[in-house]
Amino acid sequence: MTLTEKILAKKAGRPEVKPGEFVLVDVDLGFANDLTGPPAIKEFEKYGDKVFAPEKVALIPDHFTPCKDIDSAGLVRILREFSRKQNISRFYEIGRMGVEHALLPEEGLILPGTIVIGADSHTCTHGALGAFATGVGSTDLAFFLLTGKAWFRVPETIAVEFSGKLPEWVGGKDLILYLISKTGVDGARYKAFEFIGPVISGLPVDDRFSMCNMTIEAGAKNGIIAPDRITMDYLRHVNPDWVNSHPDFTLNPDPGVIYSKKIEIDVSKLEPFVAAPDLPSNGYPVSQLSDVKLDQVLIGSCTNGRISDLKIAAGILKGKKVAKNLRLIVIPATQKIWQEALDDGYLKTFVESGAAVSTPTCGPCLGGHMGVLAEGEVALSTTNRNFVGRMGHPRSKVYLSSAAVAAASAITGYITHPSSI
Amino acid sequence: MKLKGKTWKFGDNINTDLIIPARYMTAYEAAELGKHCMEDADPEFSKKIQPGDIIVAGENFGCGSSREHAVLALKGAGISAIIAKSFARIFFRNAINTGLPIIESPEAAATIKEGAEIVIDLTAGQIKNLTENQHFAIKEFPEFLTKIVENGGLLRWATKEKKEPIK
Numbered sequence: 390m391t392l393t394e395k396i397l398a399k400k401a402g403r404p405e406v407k408p409g410e411f412v413l414v415d416v417d418l419g420f421a422n423d424l425t426g427p428p429a430i431k432e433f434e435k436y437g438d439k440v441f442a443p444e445k446v447a448l449i450p451d452h453f454t455p456c457k458d459i460d461s462a463g464l465v466r467i468l469r470e471f472s473r474k475q476n477i478s479r480f481y482e483i484g485r486m487g488v489e490h491a492l493l494p495e496e497g498l499i500l501p502g503t504i505v506i507g508a509d510s511h512t513c514t515h516g517a518l519g520a521f522a523t524g525v526g527s528t529d530l531a532f533f534l535l536t537g538k539a540w541f542r543v544p545e546t547i548a549v550e551f552s553g554k555l556p557e558w559v560g561g562k563d564l565i566l567y568l569i570s571k572t573g574v575d576g577a578r579y580k581a582f583e584f585i586g587p588v589i590s591g592l593p594v595d596d597r598f599s600m601c602n603m604t605i606e607a608g609a610k611n612g613i614i615a616p617d618r619i620t621m622d623y624l625r626h627v628n629p630d631w632v633n634s635h636p637d638f639t640l641n642p643d644p645g646v647i648y649s650k651k652i653e654i655d656v657s658k659l660e661p662f663v664a665a666p667d668l669p670s671n672g673y674p675v676s677q678l679s680d681v682k683l684d685q686v687l688i689g690s691c692t693n694g695r696i697s698d699l700k701i702a703a704g705i706l707k708g709k710k711v712a713k714n715l716r717l718i719v720i721p722a723t724q725k726i727w728q729e730a731l732d733d734g735y736l737k738t739f740v741e742s743g744a745a746v747s748t749p750t751c752g753p754c755l756g757g758h759m760g761v762l763a764e765g766e767v768a769l770s771t772t773n774r775n776f777v778g779r780m781g782h783p784r785s786k787v788y789l790s791s792a793a794v795a796a797a798s799a800i801t802g803y804i805t806h807p808s809s810i
Numbered sequence: 811m812k813l814k815g816k817t818w819k820f821g822d823n824i825n826t827d828l829i830i831p832a833r834y835m836t837a838y839e840a841a842e843l844g845k846h847c848m849e850d851a852d853p854e855f856s857k858k859i860q861p862g863d864i865i866v867a868g869e870n871f872g873c874g875s876s877r878e879h880a881v882l883a884l885k886g887a888g889i890s891a892i893i894a895k896s897f898a899r900i901f902f903r904n905a906i907n908t909g910l911p912i913i914e915s916p917e918a919a920a921t922i923k924e925g926a927e928i929v930i931d932l933t934a935g936q937i938k939n940l941t942e943n944q945h946f947a948i949k950e951f952p953e954f955l956t957k958i959v960e961n962g963g964l965l966r967w968a969t970k971e972k973k974e975p976i977k
Binding site for chain 1: 823825831832835836838869877881896898900903904954968
């Protein structure tokens with residue numbers, strides 16, 4: 390069996406599962422945010438009054454927070470009151486939170502071999518730590534609140550093997566944008582991506598999160614990387630108790646496993662990659678987009694708002710200024726990352742360059758607040774989606790890139806290869 | 811289960827930001843969301859829809875966000891079913907979970923034109939295009955999913971079922 394099949398089989402209580410089969414599984418962690426939580430809660434309350442396993446629930450107000458208007462404040466209040474009523478301790482208050490897919494791993498809540506569901510499409514991020522993690526709707530979440538379970542159809546798995554030597558400035562975000570440019574936005578529809586190969590084995594955990602985060606943009610059900618030494622080192626940092634009680638934990642696909650498809654990518658000749666409007670699959674090497682003029686650059690989000698992204702960006706921006714007629718918005722993805730960026734001097738660098746530094750929020754990624762676009766504006770963003778109207782006006786445009794390309798572009802005002810700074 | 815309505819055609823990759831822009835997502839009731847359905851594609855769309863109308867679309871319908879608000883917006887606008895060449899996976903499960911019939915039929919989706927009067931017969935497994943006198947067979951739907959849709963959604967089905975439905 391593949392990694393995904395193994396996890397689903399175990400949690401369904403079966404010795405084996407095959408693609409196409411339906412399973413009902415025990416879920417280890419289920420969560421929602423300020424937009425998807427309230428409808429889930431309202432649906433749950435029609436059918437039950439006691440959450441099945443409150444210790445397995447997390448509620449994170451991250452999309453329209455700090456609350457952008459009265460209605461948004463009402464949504465967060467629903468999460469807050471429900472948490473109190475149901476003894477859900479994992480409600481993360483403003484000032485002590487982060488964007489959900491950066492926060493939950495940091496809290497040590499994402500473990501290999503577990504099933505994680507979130508009422509948010511980028512839940513697939515957590516496959517980076519070897520979990521089966523997938524996005525679901527509010528009704529799925531309500532069903533989980535009621536029963537502690539979820540239904541799934543077992544997906545086929547596409548293996549993507551990355552080999553060769555990673556060029557300078559090429560990281561996880563570039564690899565996933567490149568892959569999606571090859572598959573298209575539905576090339577992996579209903580399938581699991583399993584990332585393998587020597588490049589993956591050496592890839593830092595933040596890059597793994599970026600890669601798995603965007604698997605949904607190829608239509609995938611989930612993305613997953615087998616836990617290895619890098620995974621365990623990260624887990625030792627965020628959940629030492631679990632590592633101490635599972636010192637010999639391994640989870641690998643079966644030897645001789647047959648995948649439904651295998652894609653081989655040699656990274657040695659790759660350049661930083663950028664997705665042009667209006668699809669995440671519309672990718673180009675960065676050097677082909679050098680005459681795209683920008684109005685806004687955003688560095689942040691569950692895709693690339695982590696400390697290593699901020700470190701790279703600060704390294705490029707140090708001593709430099711943001712281009713005239715361009716605004717740079719930097720959003721560290723969690724309170725801890727914000728603190729670390731402050732302590733390491735990155736926030737000072739950003740502010741001195743002329744950037745706006747924000748408290749953690751998803752805000753502008755989905756055109757919510759904290760950097761919405763007007764008609765005709767063009768943005769470059771380290772986020773994960775650039776459909777029409779994604780970041781604001783239907784006639785605004787969004788390009789997607791890594792933090793390195795974003796930082797370099799903020800200096801020149803055009804889409805820029807980091808090596809030219 | 812039979813559904814009859816007039817068709818509205820859409821292309822490929824109709825994504826959730828198009829179906830219901832995030833700026834409206836402080837609401838989550840179908841009626842309110844329905845007013846803004848497809849607004850960035852056609853500001854008048856929700857006003858043009860008659861209750862019972864059916865969408866016919868291309869590949870990867872509903873791609874993008876997990877927002878169930880997209881299904882609610884379509885229902886709220888009056889859409890009773892969606893026929894598409896293929897569906898994005900989270901939208902697919904949201905439609906099933908909330909009891910909105912969805913049919914994957916590349917042939918029907920390619921052939922049926924806008925403004926056609928059609929009948930979807932889920933029990934017989936057939937789509938009839940009354941305007942052009944065409945018939946399309948619907949590929950058999952997994953039993954587990956049919957049960958959820960017929961019962962009006964996941965939670966209604968779950969609370970009716972007394973024992974574990976899948977062994």
